Amino acid sequence: MGERSVDQASIKMLKKAAQEGIETAWERYEKQQPQCGFGLLGICCRNCNMGPCRIDPFGDGPEEGICGATADTIAARNLLRMIAAGAAAHSDHGRDIVTTLWETAAGEAQGYQIKDEGKLRSLAAEFGIPVEGRSKEEIARDLAREAMEEFGMVKGALKFLERAPQKRREVWQKAGIVPRGIDREIVECMHRTHMGVDNDYVNLVLHGVRTGLSDGWGGSMFATEFSDILFGTPEPVRGRSNLGVLKEDQVNIIVHGHEPTLSEMIVLAARDEELLAAAREKGAAGINICGMCCTGNEILMRHGVPVAGNFLQQELAVVTGAVDAMVVDVQCVMPALTGVAGCYHTKIISTSPKARFEGAEHIPFDEHHALDTARKIVQIAVDNYPRRKKEFVRIPEEEMEYMAGFSVEAVLKALGGSLNPLLDAIKAGQIKGIAAVVGCNNPKIPHDRGHLLLTEKLIKSDVLVVQTGCAAIACAKAGLLLPEAAAQAGPGLGAVCRALGIPPVLHMGSCVDISRILVTAAAIANALGVDISDLPVAGAAPEWMSEKAVSIGAYVVGSGVFTVLGSIPPVLGGKKLTELLTEGARSVLGASFAVETDPEKAVDLILEHIAARRKALGLEG
């Protein structure tokens, strides 16, 4: 099982699954081999019913689809649709948070409150909303309305773009890719990729970047900022990670998915005295809420709630036999869960009208009855506790402490209120640069191996690593999110971490919180009076799999950050398109993608890039 994961808890559960005849994503991955070459290269098109069409990558068959679309056109259109889906997922998440704030301000939402009034007021000021002598509800109502307009076609440009350096905004203007409205760009993706619309791969990619930007500086940023207003802006917090956080003698509830609206309420409900008494009545010592994937990241950032694992551990969590309920909302939730859960006592509870799972119990969640619904869900888990099949319960002992909660505000606080200590450390070469290691898991790569290899080597080379999503959970489990991990960093970075009491790997939140990384990069660029693309920074997604990651890639590169992908994107069948993404983009955006499946080589690419940027800025090696 070592070829499947580098995480001991996961290896143990994979063995247990094999013994118990449970099929997981890895077996299903094996069954899919060999995967379709046309799909892997991105050169099959199903966008109209003259097709499906595919291009022969070896020049021994059709070079155009029925309509005349070339490999480059087809691969670019497919890429654009991936970006559209990814941006849609993030911005729909953002929209839900905006709606929740709107309803909270109107007093129509149950259990929510405006936790960070300071952030509300500063955001309102940013949007030109009057704050003097007004209640937080009044301000929140206006701010939510402003945000709602960002989704449409009223404004002409997204407000948060003004956070980016002037030089970067000029790059966008010159390329004609200033995002106008969040939903609008996504709709335009679908329009352009419809049969017989945009067939120019360059034009398609440019709009792809624009759509990505509408996610990073729009949908995701709203999700982050408004979640902070509602649930509090994260501050450094400690908690525990990996499957060992499940408790043999407690009711275990895993919240899995993405949106904090639900998980926050579940956390609240689990502290309810009545429910705790009910749990004790059933023989449980308490109620243990654990997170998974980005829902996990949202609540660990704000409450230090334990995180049971990342994307490829969702089935393995059920295999422990100790999960009484897994509560899911949207995104990255495998439909296979209900099948695995059927072999144990675990209840899979779906909650979103957007995401139903065959075999799951559906408890519709809405903001108006949020707390009641959360209580109901916790009650179901409590009632399910006695149904555990003792002979099937085996919780791996692996668990590891983490320190998370590094919002932009928390980073500034750790630095003593200004970016200067960080800038000085970068200028002096104590810290060579900053790398954002983000993204998913993917059975094409041994689980967590890409994240860990890359991160360990980067910090050893004095590169500060910032993380979100499943990458951050991987590093939490490996103990890299602790101040003590400074011992694994190079001498320069290690000294800085020890001086500030921070880990060499900063957990900045969930996948939508990559917007925090954008804000940080923009702030550093502004402080130095340069563009983001001039900074010694890089991005990496060593184990990415989702369409959301494609949208993220588009906005990170679009924001001027060189990005290395560890799993091969389905574009290589379009040779000119590939050249544009890996080379040509540099002349337009000041950044491009690299594809490198070997984490060792990926580190070298990042270090070379950082060294080149340092040299250009006139900094010591």
Add this chain to the structure above:
Amino acid sequence: MKEVQIDVGKCLGCKSCEMACAVSHSLSQELFGAIFEDTPPRKRIYVQGVGAAAVPVNCRHCEEAGCVGVCPTGAMYRDERTGAVLHNRDRCIGCGFCELACPFGAITRLPGSKVVAKCDRCPDREVPACVDACPTGALLFITPEEAQRRKRLQLARQMCLP
């Protein structure tokens, strides 16, 4: 001896076999490398559409192989050990007689050359790449006896089931 058998009814026309065949005859031996090679690799199996159906066509490694018979240089020869009809590129003068002689169109030319290419049954693999890649079982690597047994079994099932 196992041969590549075809269950025509199962072919969906996905061309996975063509792709896998080309890759297994490339220098890099993997898809992402093969598409960037200076001389693109050549597939040796062809999915032929006919109406709504598709038929994978490959070399049958004939007993009385016309291609071997007409080859003036001995480039096309039979491997007595395995019974496979093979082609030695170094001896091929690109006359094209084997192409003419093949009744199935299973012999084609390498890109930019008159030298031919044909199925070699993937000598370095336990199962030929095309069979490995077929997602539906339209291509099978089994003995002719086993292929016939399966057909008889199928017939028997049809006759005896209510």
